[in-house]
Amino acid sequence: MRLEDEIKQPTFKSEAHKAYLNVVYTAGWLGQRQAAAFKLYGLTSPQFNVLRILRGQHPLPATVALLIERMLDKTSNASRIVDKLEEKKLVTRTVCPANRRAVDIRITEAGLHLLRQIDEDEQANPARNSLDKLSVAEQRQLNTLLDKIRA
Amino acid sequence: MRLEDEIKQPTFKSEAHKAYLNVVYTAGWLGQRQAAAFKLYGLTSPQFNVLRILRGQHPLPATVALLIERMLDKTSNASRIVDKLEEKKLVTRTVCPANRRAVDIRITEAGLHLLRQIDEDEQANPARNSLDKLSVAEQRQLNTLLDKIRA
DNA sequence: GCAAATTTAATGTACCTACATTTAATGTTG
DNA sequence: CAACATTAAATGTAGGTACATTAAATTTGC
Known part of the structure; x- marks a missing residue:
């Protein structure tokens, strides 16, 4: 979904500003899904x-x-x-x-066992599922862009 | 800086997993800088x-x-x-x-005045400065990739 | 028109982040 | 070797996130 619609902001000061908000918003979006999955455990x-x-x-x-x-x-x-x-x-x-x-x-041992359980549960990794919406080439591109931001 | 070095993890399970960690890590990285800037105000x-x-x-x-x-x-x-x-x-x-x-x-009025002060302070926006390391074309690419993750 | 449902914010609780301070153990140096 | 500095972790405190519950006002339906 477009960031514009998710935070009801029709325009942004600049593409850079939108990109900043998008990184922060997407991280929160992923984090929330991941947290909900871990909560089951x-x-x-x-x-x-x-x-x-x-x-x-x-x-x-x-x-x-x-x-x-x-x-x-x-x-x-x-x-x-x-x-x-x-x-x-x-x-x-x-x-x-x-x-x-x-x-x-x-x-x-209990800790190792719990991690094994989570590993086996496909549902326990919504973040992976979300990132798989990108092709591997796109994932690489994303990694390159993000590394560049922090350079 | 490469994510591998920042969190001392030489390899990742997959490019997707690295991309997930990279989004979350970069958001934290940006957020911390932004928080430090706001703290001055x-x-x-x-x-x-x-x-x-x-x-x-x-x-x-x-x-x-x-x-x-x-x-x-x-x-x-x-x-x-x-x-x-x-x-x-x-x-x-x-x-x-x-x-x-x-x-x-x-x-x-005090709130409006404070925002004006922050707007005028170039230093108060480290996030913008970081995102400006990308060209506008790259910023657009990043926005597209992130929107796709949340689709 | 009134009881029940819904809406809007506020509040409670557990956990987390950010950052300063404290405590204890270990290193360093005259 | 004793005084001081440094290191490693724990603790204190303010603010935030996530989510459940509560309180009050309004809407809905009989």
Whole structure:
């Protein structure tokens, strides 16, 4: 759907301004769908992202600093996201023996199992389904344009 | 900068998955810069967006329902954003005489003045500066691709 | 004309972001 | 080695998102 119609704004100051609003609006649109899908599994998007990073490290532990480095939103509060995952027994937290300031965070069997479930559920990935409306060539084009914005 | 480097992930499951992460990451990247710019004026991004909608209506009032219809994030809580703007005397709230369930929200002179200040400040729009790294043709291409994702 | 349904905003709650401050452990340096 | 600086994570606080519930005004239908 055209952005003009979605936010009831018939014109934009410039194509650049429309593109800015479009990136922000589309990210929100995708994020909302993704969040609704994760909700069925009792997870939020940031919680899912942290779990994925921990699975990528498994069986090695991660520290909070490593999570921040790899997270999409680097200013989010990794400590408190780990709190929630720990409450749900999806991760464990132990003081790092080599550096007692750091904390070793590990995904549990329950966490791995939950991620496997989500992976198998086609419905759990509306973002992928949405992006598949573009051809691979278009996806590449989009990636190139977005990287250029942040250059 | 390449997304791979920004989130320290050497490869992605698919071009589509990378494109999804890229849209979300880029929106966050732009949003953070924009928020930092607004902060100099004591505003958050949602507060600025509401003020802009109110200026668009001025001198007519807007209702909360109209704000929601035009906001980028339609599930955000317009009532509470208006609360903050009212505290700062940038908007007024009066019961709508024609329909006492509704509330007439209007931008004040102080609100208009603040928006004019921001408009005049080139630095206050890092998002525009970022999008200007793309040619107009590329901006159009980006808009087309994003609209297609949400189709 | 009045009871029930609907509409409009406000409020409550859980979680998140942004950013400053605090706490504890470790490094560094005279 | 003691004082100071730095590092790693946790915590505090203000504001926002998502979604459910509530409260009041209005509309609808008998």
